[in-house]
C-alpha cells in the first residue's frame with residue numbers, strides 16, 4: 001500500500017505551496033478505516049495559499065488532550081523539477097526497483113509510509129490509551145511561515161499538542177534506518193563591515209585601507225570553530241560566504257570591506273557569544289556587525305523513550321542501530337521542538353533530494369513502512385512512557 005500511495009502522490013505536481021488535492025486523498029483513505037471505538041478529529045487551515053492538515057485519531061469517548069499523543073509530520077510540497085529528466089518527473093515511473101519523480105525522496109515516501117502504517121495499524125488494533133495524528137503542510141520548501149508553525153499554534157490553543165513526533169524527512173545516507181536526526185544545529189547569519197577611508201593608492205598614508213585593517217585578523221575569523229561541540233553537535237564554525245570591497249581598479253583603496261558569513265551553531269554558541277568573539281578579535285578596529293538568528297538549535301536526548309524505542313525497532317528491522325545525527329540544514333522539526341514536543345526525523349535516503357532524476361528505492365520505502373508499523377505497536381502498548 002505505501003507504494004501505490006506514493007505513486008498517487010508523486011503524480012500530483014504539488015510544487016510549493018500547491019496541495020493538488022492530496023489532503024482529500026488522505027482524508028478519504030483515513031475515513032475508510034473500519035475500526036470500532038475509534039474517533040477522529042480534523043483541523044484544516046489555509047493561509048496565503050498554504051494548506052495544512054491535522055488528522056487525529058483517539059479512542060471513542062476519551063478526553064481529548066489527556067492521553068499520550070504521537071504525531072507523524074511532514075510536507076507534501078516539492079521543489080520545482082528543473083529540466084532534462086530521464087523520466088517525466090510527475091509520472092512516478094518504476095524502473096529497476098526504483099520509483100522516479102520529484103518528491104519521491106523529499107518527502108512523499110515518508111508521508112506514504114506513515115499514512116499507510118497508520119491505516120494498517122489502526123485496522124488491526126484500535127487505540128486504547130493513546131492518540132495518533134498526522135500533521136501535513138504544503139509550505140516546507142518555501143518560507144514556512146504559514147505551515148507547521150501556524151498549525152502548532154492552533155494545536156497549542158486547543159490543547160492538542162503532541163507529546164512526541166516523528167518527521168519523516170529523508171534522513172538516511174545509504175539505506176533507510178542508517179541515520180536518525182535527533183536534533184539540528186541552529187543557523188545565524190552575519191554581516192561585518194570594516195569601515196575605512198577611500199583614497200589614492202599612491203598616498204596610503206592619507207587612506208584608511210580596510211583590507212589592511214582586516215589583514216592579520218582574517219585568520220581568526222575565517223573557518224574558526226567558535227566552540228568545541230559536544231557529543232551531539234559538531235563545533236560551531238564561522239563560515240565566510242562573501243568578502244568584498246573596492247571598485248575592481250588598482251589605483252583606489254576601498255572605503256569599506258564587507259564580509260558575509262553564516263554559523264551553523266550548536267547550543268554552545270549564540271548571537272551573544274559570536275558577537276563577543278568578534279569583538280575580541282577586531283578590538284578597536286572601526287566596524288559594524290549585524291547578526292540574525294534564522295533558526296535555533298535543538299536536541300531530543302538519546303535516552304528519551306522516543307529515540308530508544310525507534311532505534312530498537314530499527315535494529316530489529318535492518319540489523320544495526322541508526323547513527324544519531326544533528327547534521328544537515330533546518331527542517332520543520334525545529335518548530336515541534338520550540339513547542340516542547342520531543343521530535344526526531346527518520347526517512348529514506350536523501351542522495352537525490354532536490355536533484356534531477358530524484359528517485360527512491362522501493363526497498364527503502366517498504367522498510368520505512370515496516371519500521372513505522374512496529375513502532376506504532378510499541379507506542380500503543382506503552383504510550384505512557386513516551387510522555
Ligand SMILES: [Zn+2]
Pocket residue numbers: 075106107140169170
Ligand atoms: Zn523535505
